[in-house]
Amino acid sequence: MLPLAALLLSCLSAAASGDPRRNGTLSPEASAVWDVSRVQRSVDERFLSLAVDASLVVEGKFMYLLGSSKLRTLAKALTPAFLRFGGTRQDFMVYDPASIRSHGYHHHHQNSDFTADSCEKLELPPLLEERLRKEWVQQETLLRKEDLERKYKRVKFTEYDVDLLYAFANCTKMDLIFGLNALLRTPGNVWNSSNARSLIQYCESKHYKMSWELGNEPNSYEKKAGVRVDGYQLGQDFVHLREILRESKFYHNAGLYGPDISQPRDHRRDLLEGFLQSASEVIDACTWHQYYVNGRDTSLEDFLDPEVLDTLILKTNEVLETVNLVTPQKKVWLGETSSAYGGGAIGLSDTFVAGFMWLDKLGLAAKIGMDVVIRQVFIGSGSYHLVDDDLEPLPDYWLSVLYKRLVGREVLSVEIFSGFVLHGKRKLLRVYLHCTNRKSASYRNGSVTLIALNLSNKPARIALPAPASDSPVDAYVLQSNQPTKEGLYSRSVTLNGKLLQMVDDKTLPDLKGVFLPPGEHLQLPGYSFAFFVLPEARALACQ
Structure with missing residues (x-):
């Protein structure tokens, strides 16, 4: 006994x-x-991980916020962790190395060969930080409108944006996961990898240690972009990406995670099954997204309802069953998760009560089979952030720091x-x-x-x-x-x-x-x- x-x-x-x-x-x-x-x-030592939403790059100047010394102090307290850069806007982002930003901000780091002291050099001046924070509040209103209308514009990003992102991950000791655009497709509806290839070559030339994802919530491509991609084809796209990584000396063994699908609705699993049939060999973990409620019509009572909290068990089991059928022993991650979808519930997702959903999710996910849980979002648009628009830590932030310090990997x-x-x-x-x-x-x-x-x-x-x-x-x-x-x-x-x-x-x-x-x-x-x-x-x- x-x-x-x-x-x-x-x-x-x-x-x-x-x-x-x-x-x-x-x-x-x-x-x-x-x-x-x-x-x-046992779970990964980076079990509690973080996301920076790709919406930050819609107007490149906001990437400079990642140079805030206060933000970096807050991030360092949450290591070891993965830092996922992705989300809805990732499938509208195109790497454009040629374009130089013309937004009047001096590019204040000349070289990106990061040494210990270069992290100090890369800090954002306080006056600029204050101006950016004020402008970010207006930017969020525009982003919310885009989300409501589901009309997304193509977004160009440059090597400077990549440098700023990598500097943030590197200087806070987080492991960066970069989400590539899966909606760049050929007329035959196969992923067009040429843009990703040039980005990967740039990152390799800089020796940026990072992992990769391809596409965000492919099950909603039709709604967002009028494009249908079935699971098997998406898997083939991942196989292609893995080949590109294997050709690279530097990214030969880099992590690749996917397919970042939304939680199963009406018990439909065909996309995930098809994906795993063609790509289970090339991914290091299978990722899916989970939110409890719709941010636009939820209530305080939902945040305290054990039955709502227990919906995580049902959804997780559906995903685990599918994965275990095709590829037993494959690690499964909550690749993006928070309290309420649609950017969070204003006045709930950013307040004390959100801690019940967050802490219970960490306890439950570790117990029932998740290896990593990536919190949407450390900083970015929406109201489910850990750090608010003034870069002040919210209750969920403090809870996360205590979890990191006190809770070990063994369940x-x-x-x-x-x-x-x-x-x-x-x-x-x-x-x-x-x-x-x-x-x-x-x-x-x-x-x-x-x-x-x-x-x-x-x-x-x-x-x-x-x-x-x-x-x-x-x-x-x-x-x-x-x-x-x-x-x-x-x-x-x-x-x-x-x-x-x-x-x-x-x-x-x-x-x-x-x-x-x-x-x-x-x-x-x-x-x-x-x-x-x-x-x-x-x-x-x-x-």
Whole structure:
């Protein structure tokens, strides 16, 4: 028999304060069981990854925002990670090496042979940054209009844009994935690779280490561009791209990911099946996109609804079944994902409540079979960004930093039984368990991190069983800066009661847990989520 440790969870009827140390009366409403003797599955160390939306390049001057030292400070805290450059506009982008930008911005890096000190040199001057931020707000209105009308113009980008993008990835230590245009097609409806070839040659001449994708959401090409590409042909296009990469000494073994399809609708999987039949050998991971709701008609209640959160299981299983039929063992990624499609839900996707969808997705995706989850978007148009138009970090950003620091690659099993229920079977307390990330946190072997989400306005109380009850706990409890339901709309977040904000443009605050001595109950206030690190859990799986 595997040594099972039982973890008792129960809810308080009396309201508890936000202080994780506060005790209350125990009611035996919910209990959970965890197994820390073996690893259920492991994810990539870049599991939580980021996207920069290709809309940034629609007017090239906005690429200079990637030179902001504040933005780079924020990005560095989220490594190791992939940085995906792609999205809807990627299939309207054409590489044009000849054209020189005429937007009056001095190209302020002369050479792109990046050394450690060139990252300092490439920084954006503060006055220019301020001007660009103001202009970006107007640009977003134009981009939104384009998205609503589905009328997309061709966008030219130059080697300067590629340099700025690569400098950002390189100086923040992220692994760049560049999305190529799959809508450049011959009269016979085969991908025309000549434009991609010249871009790849340029990147090779600069020794830019990067991976590649081809096309974004090919299932919607007809709606966006009046072009139909079936899965098998798309797969052939990927085979062709892989040949181009293999011919290159530098990109011989470069990563290639695809097909970046939208989540299955009405259980249709023909595009993915056809694609995998012709291309499963040439891709390093199969990518698909997932959003829970439509940003234009969703509600606060959706963001807190366990049934909405569980739709991820259904969609993931459909994709995994398809992949495993054709190519078992192939890694599967959420190649683009956030709360709401259509650019996010204004006033929800950029507020505290979005954290419930984001943290639950990270917990659930790791558990049910995803290897990497790419968050749409670090910076770019829409309201599901981690960093807002003033380059201020939003609540989901802080949550992501804590996840990176405290949550390791190894997924452990934890199950909740009975209790903490509202309206029948809706579980409003959700938990996930991982080994602690010992690389970035100074925790010892055998430590575990419990992720807990309380979707109810009532506080919950968690009692730890032996042997875990002998371990002290570091509690990292995240709440809105206003405790009421109104606080769910806040764009600020507190850690153990302290407001999180940058110290200055180059310094993040200390993110410290509250120390709980062994034997204390864990408190989870209403509408909160938390990471509880047990440094002396002595988990066999985490040794």
